[in-house]
Amino acid sequence: MFYLTPRKEIPFSFRIAIPAISIVLTIVFGFLIFSILGYDPGKALYHFFLSPLSRVDKIADLFVKACPLMIIGTGLVLCFRANIWNIGAEGQLIMGAVFAGGLALSFPNNQSILLLPFMAILGFLGGALWALIPAILKIKLRTNEILVTLMLTYVASLFIDWLVRGPWRSPTSFGFPLTEYYPEAGLISKIYFPGIGNISQLHWGVAVAIFVCIFCWFTMEKTIFGFQFKLIGDSPNALKFSGFNESNTTLVLFVISGGLAGLAGMIEVSANIGQLQPNISFGYGFTAIIVAFLARLNPVAVIISGLLIALIEVGGDSAQIALAIPKVVTGVFKGILLFLLLAGETLTKYEINLSHNQKSDLND
C-alpha cells in the first residue's frame, strides 16, 4: 500500500520540474500511441501542439474557443470553492442562449445598439433562473444539486430542440431545425485592430470573458461576498456564527454560476452562430468543470486553463483533419494529456509514502 500525504513545503524546483516531466511524458506516450497505430508521430504531435500556435490567427482562434470555457469555468470556480457542485452549466448555457435568442428573434428588424446589452442581460437571467431551480430545491428540500443540475441539463437540451423544430423554426430553413438569423444588432462583432483589421474570428466576447474572470477573482479575493463563499466551503458553522445567511449565499452562488453560463451561451450564439440550432454547445458546460479544477479553483487562472483545454481541442481537430486520425484516438491522447497534467499537479502538492510494515519484529 502507499499513501498520499500533503507536502509541508513545495520546493520551487518541483513547480518547474513536475510540469516539465508531465509534458515530456505526454510526448513519449504520444509517440508510442501514434507510432503503434501507424501514424507519423512527429506530424501528429506537431498538429496537436504546434500547429494551433503557429500563426497569430490560429492563436486568436484558441481565444475564441476558450471564450465560453473561461466564462463558465470562472463561475464554477466560485461554486466549487463553496462546495456547491453545480455540474449543469451546459443546461444553463442553453437556457441563456434561448432567452437571449428569444429577444433577438422578437425584434428581427431592430437596429438599436441596446439590443445586444439586453440580450446579454436576458442570457444571464436565463442561466440564472435555470440554476435557481436546483438552488431552491437544495435550500428548501435539501436535494442534491449534482443530480438536479445534471438532469435539468437534459431538460434544457430537449427544450431547445423542441423550440427550433417547432415554434421557432424559420419558414425559410427548408425544414432544417434552425431559427431565423438574428438581426445585425444582435450579433457580436469581431475586434477590429487599427492597421491590421480582424484577426480571424477574434470577437468582443473574448474581451468580456477575460473581464469576467478578473471580476470574479476580485469578488473572490477582495470582497465580503468572496469571503462568504469560502466560508460556506470551509465551515458552514462559522458562517452562521459570523452572522451571514447560508441560504442567501448559496442562492447567490447558483445565480452567479448559472448566469455566467447563460451569458456564455448568449455570446457563443451571437458571436459564432447567429441563429439557434439544436446543438449550440460542444459540451462547454462539462468541459468547464475540468477547466475550473485545472485552474486550481482560482478564478483568473481559468484564463490559462481555458486556453490550454482549447489548445487540446483545436489541436485534436487539426490532427484529425490533417492526418485522418480517428476521433477516438485523439480522444485517448487528450485523456492521457489531462491525466498526466492532473497527476503532476497532485504530485506537486502531495508526496507518496510507502508504508513499511514492521509489525512482525515488534511484537515480542
Added chain:
Amino acid sequence: MKRKSLLLESRNITKSFGSFVANDDINFSIFKGEIHGLLGENGAGKSTFVKMVYGLLQPSMGDFYWNGKKITIQGPQEARDIGIGMVFQHFTLFPTLTVIENIQLALNENFNLQELRETIIKKSAEFGITVDPDIYIRDLSVGEQQRVEILRCLLQNPKLLIMDEPTSVLTPQESEQLFRVLKKLSKAGCSILFISHKLKEVKELTQRSTIIRRGRVIDTVASSSVSTEQLAKMMVGSEPHNVKSKIVVNSDDCLVRISGLNRSVDNPFATPLEDISLDVKAGQIVGVAGIAGNGQSELMEVLTGEWRSTETIDAFEVFGTDIRNYSPHKRRQLGIGFLPEERHGHSAVTDMKLTENTLLTHHNNPAIQKNSIVQNETLEKLTDEIVHKYDVRTPFHNPLASALSGGNLQKFVIGREIIKKPRVFFVAQPTWGVDIGATKFIRNALIELANDGCGIIVISQDLEELFELADNICVLFRGKLTESKPLEELNAEKIGMMMGGEDLLSRSQGE
C-alpha cells in the same frame, strides 16, 4: 522490589519546522504500567512530541525505542498496531455515525455487530464508562464523546495510552471516575501518558512527571516529591501570576434580561430548554455551571442568535432592546460579543488565515469593509493588534489558524471579541483545553472587561474557573437553570450537588 522495565524510550528526539525547533533533544521514558504526566505551557511542544509517538509526525533527529528495540513509527495505524492508543484533545469521531459504528471503524479485525455491542457494554461496565452504543455521535456532548474515544482505545487493548488534556471536559466526579479507570488500566499493565495542565491532577494521578518548556525537557520528577507550586514554576519558568481581583459591582444597571426562555428540540438527543430566566447587570459576571450535555450548547445558540424564536421566549432584552429576532450580525451591531465553545470550525476557521478569522466577526466594521470591499490593510493592522495585545504566539506572520496551538488560538478569538469592547459578552468554555498560562491570561482579560462595566455570561464546566471569575453562579441541569446566587452563598460541594440535580429535586419535592 520488582524491577520495572521500560516500555517506551525516546533518545535525543528533535523536531524542527523550518527554523523553528519545536522539540529539542527530548529524552523521555515510560515504564510498563506507569502513569506518566507530561506538563508544559501553551506551545511548549507537548503536542509535537506525542504526535511523533503516535506516528503523526516524524522526528527530524533522534530515535524511539519500544521494549528496548529501535523503531520508527510511520503512522497512526502502525502506532495502533504496536499497541499505542491515543485520545485526542479534539475528537476524531464521525458525527454522522453511531458509537458502535465509530468503534467498529477503528478496529482492525472484523467484529460482528452483536458481538461488538456485547464487548462494548462489558468494557464500559468494567471501567465505569457508560455509553449507549447506538446513539449518534453528533447527539453526544463533548464529555460523552470523550468517553467514546476512551472506550474505543480500550477495545484495542493498548499497551500505552496517550491522553491529551482528558479532564478538561469532565466534572470533578467524572474526573474521579476517569482516574479510577486509568488506575485500573495501569494495574493491568497498561502505561498511560497523561497530558494535563491541571497540576493537582497530575500530582494526584501520576507516578512521575516530565516537564517541558520551550521544546526542552526541564526535568522528570517523582510526582509525589514535588509541590504543585514547584511544578508550576518549572512549567512557566517563573512564579505564575495570579488572576486579578474582580471589582464587586453594586450597579443596578441591568444589561441583559431573559425570562421564560423555552426551546423545544427536533432531535431526541438534544436537550430542550425549560423556562430559563437570567439577569446580568453591568460589570457582573454570571457563571453557568453544569455537566456537558445539560443544554449548554442549546443555550449558547439562543444567546448568539444562531437559534431564534419570538414564540417560545417570553423576553430576551439587551440594553432594553428586544433582541429575540436579532441575527448574530445584528446582535454584534448592538454591542454584544459572543464566543461559542468550539474553536475549530465555529468561532474560528482553521484553514483560513488569521486576518480572515478576524474578518469573521469584524466584517460589519466600516473601516474593515467599505461597500463590501474588504480593506486588507486595516484588517491586517487590526489582526496584528489583536496578536500583540493578547499575546498570541504565532510561528510566522499571519499564519493559518490551524498553525496555532489551542491556547493561542483561544487567546486570539477571545481577543478578537474583546478588542471591540462589547458591553455584553457571552462566552462558553473560555479555557477548555487551554494550558495554564493562557488560562490565566484569558481569565484576566474577562475580569478586566467586566471591571470596565461589561456584563458577562460564562458557561463553563470548570468550577475552579467559575469561582475565579463569577459574581453569581447558577447551574444548568437537564435544560433547567437554577436561580443565580452570589458566590459568597455557595461552595464547590453545593454546586456539585446542584450539578447532579439535587437542588431542583429537593425544590420540586418541597412543592
